[in-house]
Amino acid sequence: MSSVSTNLNFFEAKKGIFSWIFSVDHKRIALLYLYSLITFFLVGVTLGLLMRYELLNPGKDLVEAKTYNQIFTLHGVIMIFLFIIPSIPAVFGNFFLPIMLGTDDVSFPRLNLLSWWVYVVGALMALSTLVFGDGPADTGWTFYAPYSVKTGTNVTMSVLAAFVLGFSSILTGLNFIVTIHRLRAPGMTFLKMPLFAWSLYATSWIQLLATPIVGITLLMIAAERLLGVGLFDPSIGGDPILYQHLFWIYSHPAVYIMALPAFGVISEMLPTFSQRTIFGYKAIAFSSLAIAFVGYFIWGHHMFTSGMSGTARFIFSILTFLVAIPTAIKVFNWVATLYKGSINVQPPLLYTLAFIFQFMIGGFTGLVLGALATDIHLHDTYFVVGHFHYVMFGGTGFAFFGALHYWYPKIWGRMYNIKVANVAFTIFFIGFNMLYFPMLIAGLMGMPRRYYDYLPEFHLPNMISTYGSWVLATGLIIMLSNLVAGFFGKKPKVGRNPWNGITLEWQTLSPPPVQNFDRMPVLPQNGPYDFDHKPVIEE
Amino acid sequence: MEHTSGFVLPNSGHSRDDEASKLGMWLFLFTELLLFGGLFIVYMVYRMLNHESFLLSSFELNVGLGSFNTVVLLVSSMTIAMAITAVQKGEQQKAVRLLVTTLALSFVFLVVKYFEWSAKIHHGLFPGMDYYNGLPKGESLFFFLYFIMTGLHALHIIIGAVIIAVVIARTRKGLVNKDKYALAENAGLYWHLVDLIWIYLFPLFYLIH
Numbered sequence: 001m002s003s004v005s006t007n008l009n010f011f012e013a014k015k016g017i018f019s020w021i022f023s024v025d026h027k028r029i030a031l032l033y034l035y036s037l038i039t040f041f042l043v044g045v046t047l048g049l050l051m052r053y054e055l056l057n058p059g060k061d062l063v064e065a066k067t068y069n070q071i072f073t074l075h076g077v078i079m080i081f082l083f084i085i086p087s088i089p090a091v092f093g094n095f096f097l098p099i100m101l102g103t104d105d106v107s108f109p110r111l112n113l114l115s116w117w118v119y120v121v122g123a124l125m126a127l128s129t130l131v132f133g134d135g136p137a138d139t140g141w142t143f144y145a146p147y148s149v150k151t152g153t154n155v156t157m158s159v160l161a162a163f164v165l166g167f168s169s170i171l172t173g174l175n176f177i178v179t180i181h182r183l184r185a186p187g188m189t190f191l192k193m194p195l196f197a198w199s200l201y202a203t204s205w206i207q208l209l210a211t212p213i214v215g216i217t218l219l220m221i222a223a224e225r226l227l228g229v230g231l232f233d234p235s236i237g238g239d240p241i242l243y244q245h246l247f248w249i250y251s252h253p254a255v256y257i258m259a260l261p262a263f264g265v266i267s268e269m270l271p272t273f274s275q276r277t278i279f280g281y282k283a284i285a286f287s288s289l290a291i292a293f294v295g296y297f298i299w300g301h302h303m304f305t306s307g308m309s310g311t312a313r314f315i316f317s318i319l320t321f322l323v324a325i326p327t328a329i330k331v332f333n334w335v336a337t338l339y340k341g342s343i344n345v346q347p348p349l350l351y352t353l354a355f356i357f358q359f360m361i362g363g364f365t366g367l368v369l370g371a372l373a374t375d376i377h378l379h380d381t382y383f384v385v386g387h388f389h390y391v392m393f394g395g396t397g398f399a400f401f402g403a404l405h406y407w408y409p410k411i412w413g414r415m416y417n418i419k420v421a422n423v424a425f426t427i428f429f430i431g432f433n434m435l436y437f438p439m440l441i442a443g444l445m446g447m448p449r450r451y452y453d454y455l456p457e458f459h460l461p462n463m464i465s466t467y468g469s470w471v472l473a474t475g476l477i478i479m480l481s482n483l484v485a486g487f488f489g490k491k492p493k494v495g496r497n498p499w500n501g502i503t504l505e506w507q508t509l510s511p512p513p514v515q516n517f518d519r520m521p522v523l524p525q526n527g528p529y530d531f532d533h534k535p536v537i538e539e
Numbered sequence: 540m541e542h543t544s545g546f547v548l549p550n551s552g553h554s555r556d557d558e559a560s561k562l563g564m565w566l567f568l569f570t571e572l573l574l575f576g577g578l579f580i581v582y583m584v585y586r587m588l589n590h591e592s593f594l595l596s597s598f599e600l601n602v603g604l605g606s607f608n609t610v611v612l613l614v615s616s617m618t619i620a621m622a623i624t625a626v627q628k629g630e631q632q633k634a635v636r637l638l639v640t641t642l643a644l645s646f647v648f649l650v651v652k653y654f655e656w657s658a659k660i661h662h663g664l665f666p667g668m669d670y671y672n673g674l675p676k677g678e679s680l681f682f683f684l685y686f687i688m689t690g691l692h693a694l695h696i697i698i699g700a701v702i703i704a705v706v707i708a709r710t711r712k713g714l715v716n717k718d719k720y721a722l723a724e725n726a727g728l729y730w731h732l733v734d735l736i737w738i739y740l741f742p743l744f745y746l747i748h
Binding site: 026098101102103104105106107108109111170174175177178179181182183184185186208209210211212213215216217220223227228229230231236237239242246515516517518519520 | 546548549550551552553556558559560562563566567569570571573574575576577578580581584585588666667672676677679680683687
């Protein structure tokens with residue numbers, strides 16, 4: 001298959017819809033993921049805007065309480081399972097991991113295609129609850145028992161969808177681990193791998209080792225609903241705390257599935273836009289593994305108020321604080337990378353800096369929640385909602401859009417309008433902080449999460465937050481239209497290396513040819529970010 | 540732009556890599572272990588909480604049939620291991636015979652399982668049945684876990700049997716041979732895992748007092 005070499009780029013190589021949806025080319029699969037992800041993301045954003053609109057004023061603005069519950073559940077399920085878990089690995093990992101390793105595809109190209117199809121089936125199952133059955137689940141994305149066993153809404157289909165989506169995630173993770181072990185370019189040792197590959201490696205292990213547990217747990221919820229066995233519902237002899245344990249054994253490591261790939265993207269963009277080597281390469285690489293490892297043992301911090309022994313709570317709290325150490329190591333290294341660099345302020349760098357700022361707010365509020373005494377006060381308040389969105393959206397979401405701006409010229413071979421991108425970023429950034437910072441304050445004031453109504457004293461932060469959601473949406477629309485316009489526009493094609501980057505994807509054509517490289521990729525002498533001995537790249 | 544036609548990367552994802560496929564299978568086996576691991580945790584917790592009724596219920600199971608099936612699976616693991624060695628030595632016919640034996644043993648296992656299950660269902664012990672719904676909490680949990688865990692295991696046996704059938708067909712055609720046997724090895728790995736899980740299920744449900 002690989003013996004015929006052609007320099008046609010991967011868009012031109014074949015035509016027609018079937019050449020896409022049955023393609024085993026990792027680049028095409030990545031774009032299939034991208035288009036489906038963005039679609040679901042926009043659905044999730046719409047649901048989020050509806051919620052914020054409902055919360056603009058105290059009392060009922062738009063929807064009934066039950067509808068509101070269904071909206072926030074579907075918002076969570078879509079954003080978590082359909083957008084943010086697959087986001088960076090399935091799109092940018094699929095597209096760039098093989099290119100950064102200097103190879104032409106992942107180890108199991110057909111399995112890669114299968115995982116996209118499984119993803120699509122899972123997504124359709126999740127969305128089918130909108131149309132079929134008694135409406136989407138109203139339990140929250142955590143499906144806590146016993147309510148998830150008792151509610152009349154379509155929980156069974158939602159948890160089966162999550163199970164199927166988990167399977168897709170496992171297949172991607174498995175593929176990446178084998179690819180990293182088997183297909184690195186000659187001379188590229190593990191410690192000469194780009195940091196994005198390192199972060200995907202750590203992520204893939206979590207996907208592999210944590211996802212099956214939530215899979216079987218969700219199946220048990222479905223079985224309990226269908227057969228009426230008292231596994232988790234206490235009124236028929238079950239143990240709801242056991243459900244919470246099983247759920248968080250996966251779902252806490254899962255937040256690192258969402259966060260680690262973002263760390264990888266940030267570690268790629270910073271050296272490029274500082275034009276110098278990354279500070280503390282090994283520290284960043286190994287801290288990813290450390291986060292993945294420690295991340296397994298801290299699920300209990302979701303359950304400080306659920307009924308656990310004092311000793312267990314104490315241990316989970318200490319372990320939670322331990323995760324902050326490798327994370328802080330990364331942040332210090334990123335900031336140190338900027339020091340004495342030749343900083344080139346471009347849209348991807350702006351997203352990177354916003355990521356560091358917002359992720360730090362998310363991280364510190366996480367410590368507040370990880371501490372036992374403060375967590376009792378803040379548990380199930382808007383503080384948690386604010387914290388989670390600062391980490392996931394302000395962190396991973398911004399890294400995703402940063403990555404989109406960073407690799408855009410490589411993927412499509414054209415450039416978007418930089419000025420418009422900067423304006424869009426500014427609006428997006430302001431909107432984001434307007435939307436979520438007031439949530440932290442409302443939470444400290446004591447506003448509980450998951451209610452469609454609130455007391456009048458919480459009016460001001462909620463109002464600001466809802467206005468912020470409109471600013472954010474405006475920024476998002478400008479950003480996406482700018483990217484789409486760049487694609488259809490008349491801008492001249494970019495060369496191989498518009499950002500003057502150093503990793504291997506910048507040595508090939510933009511867009512890359514079907515086999516990724518039109519000539520043998522050359523590794524920099526001393527590690528992947530050796531800007532002092534950057535190989536000369538001829539057009 | 541210069542074009543280097545005929546240029547081939549040394550490390551292509553499309554070229555044959557037996558090590559990669561074995562590594563992939565091992566990783567997949569990890570996920571299988573964890574899938575059952577979730578169920579084992581639930582079993583452990585509820586056994587500790589309902590020790591008495593779990594013990595009472597376990598007397599309902601037929602230790603004779605369970606032991607027979609254990610021997611069947613252990614022998615099948617041996618025959619598939621022998622088949623792989625035969626393939627590596629180039630003895631195709633012998634390999635096919637051993638693989639067919641393995642497949643036959645998997646059917647034996649399923650048939651015995653079928654009779655065990657039907658006896659329980661005949662007694663109304665399947666979740667949702669009237670008799671089942673009248674059972675004390677601990678006993679209903681025991682039978683629920685019995686059906687879900689042995690059921691999931693039986694599903695794995697069926698999948699394993701399909702894979703072995705594929706390996707048989709390919710070995711007969713010579714597509715699995717002494718230079719190319721990663722598929723047979725992976726089928727063997729999978730089959731050993733299915734066997735291993737039964738090695739834990741058998742004492743947990745039938746034996747321990």
